[in-house]
Amino acid sequence: MKAPILSKSSFASGLQCHKRLWIEKNDRGLVPEPSASQQAVFDQGHEVGSWSHKLFPDGILLGNELDFKIHLQASREALASRKPLFEPAFAIPGAYARADILVPVESGGWDLLEVKSSSNVWEDAPRTRIKAVYLHDIAFQLYVYRQAGLDIRKSYLVFLNRDYVRQGDIDPQQLFRREDVTRQVEALLPSIPEQVAKLSEMLQSLTVPEVVIGPHCFDPYECSLIGHCWKHVPADSVFTLTHAGADAWTWWNEGIIRVSDLPTIGGYSSKQSIQIAVERTQKPHLDAPAIKQFLEGLRYPLHFLDFETVMPAVPMFDGCRPYAQVPFQFSLHLQKSPGGELTHVEYLADVAGDPRPGFLQALQASFGPEGSIVSYNSSFETTRMHELATQFPNHAPWINQALVRFEKADLLQPFRSFVVYARDSTAAPRLRRFCLLLPI
DSSP states (O other), X not given: OOOOOBOHHHHHHHHHOHHHHHHHHHOGXXXXXXXXXXXXXXXXXXXXXXXXXXXXXXXXXOOSSSOHHHHHHHHHHHGGGOSOEESOEEEETTXXXXXXXXXXXXXXXXXXEEEESOSOOBXXXXXXXXXXXXXXXXXXXXXXXXXXXXXXXXXXXXXXXXXXXXXXXXXXXXHEEEEEOHHHHHHHGGGHHHHHHHHHHHHTOSSOOOOOOOGGGGSSSOOTTHHHHTTTSOTTBGGGSTTOTHHHXXXXXXXXXXXXXXXXXXXXXXXXHHHHHHHHHOOOEEOHHHHHHHHHTOOSSEEEEEEEEEOOSSOOSTTOOTTOOEEEEEEEEEEOSTTOOEEEEEEEOOSSSOSHHHHHHHHHXXXXXXXXXXXXXXXXXHHHHHHHHHHOGGGHHHHHHHHHTTTTOBXXXXXXXXXXXXXXXXXXXXXXXXXXXXXX
C-alpha cells in the first residue's frame, strides 16, 4: 500500500476517529457527498478566507489550484519575497500543510495565522479557553513547517469579530480578531510526531479499524459517516430519550437499545416518563386540559407567521454583525374566527439590495390591528423583530406592539412541555383533529 500523506484535515479526522480517517483515505465510496447546507458552509469558509487576505494587501496568493508539486515549489520560492503568503504549502515525509497565512517577521522568521470562519472559537462562555480542535490544527501545521525548515515565531488564530457592526464598506481590520495561541500550540507540539506516526501506521493496514460508536462521533464535529456507522441504531433508540445525556451511553453499553426497553424504575423526569410510556404503549400522550388552556389563550383573528432568513458570515448590509440573521421572506396565514377559512399573505424580497426595509413594510401592512401572532418556536421570530426594531427605529413602535401579541401563542410550547407527545408522525392527523374539536 502506498504510504499515506496526512494533511491538517486528515490529521483532524484521525484524532477524532481512526475508522473515519481510514475510510476517508482507503474507501472513499462510503463517504457521502456534502449536502447543500454543508456545501454552503464550505463556500462561506472560502469567502471568509478571501476576506482575510485583505488584512495584508501586498500578500501573494499561491492557491490550491496548482499541481501539488508545483504548489510546493512555488511556495518555497515565494519565501524569498518576504511578503505575506496565502496558502503556502510545505511537505515532509508522510505529511504536508498549507497554512492560511504566513506573515514575515524580523530576522527571517514567520508568523503562522490560521483563519476560521467561526465567530466563536472558545470552549466555554467566559472566553478563557480556545477550542482544542483549533489548537491541534495549528500544532500540526507548526510541526510540518518547522520540519520543512521554516522559522515559525508565533502562532495566531484569526476569526470573525462578533462585535463588528458593518457601517459602509467592510473594514477587514475590524471584521477579524487575532488571538495569540503560541503558548498553547507550543505545549501541544511534542505530541504531534507520535500522533502522526500512529495515524500513518494505521492507514497502512489492509483492514478498517474496529471502532464502536461513541460520543466521539459528534465531537468536535458530527462525523460524515454517521449514516454508515450508526445504521444498526434503531429510530427509537435510547439516544432519542429527551435529556438523556451521558445516561444514554451507559444504557447502550449495557445492552439497553430501545427507549421501550428501559427499566421501569429509573428516576426519570416527568417528560422522560411520558416518552417511555408512549414508546411502550405506542399510543400518543394528550393532556386535554392543558391543550384546552393553551388554545383558550389564543385571540382571534389568528396570524400564523413564519420567517425565512439568511445568515452570512460576512455582513452584507449596514447594521449587521457576522452571522446576523437577515429576514428576506415571510409567510402569513390569517384566520378570523374558529374554523374559518385561512387567507394567505407572503413576501419574498427581490434578490438585489437589502431585503429588510421591504420586509418590514410588507409585514406591517399584512398584520391586522389585533389578534394573536402564532408561530412555532416563536423566540426565533420575536428575536428577529427585536433586532429589526433596533436596526430600523422608525418601525420600532408597531414592532413593539406586535411583540406583545406573540405571548402565549408559541406552537412549540405544548410539544416542548410534553402536553402532546407522539412517537412518530403517524399520530399527527389524530392530534390535529383532537385540537380542532376542543371547545374554545
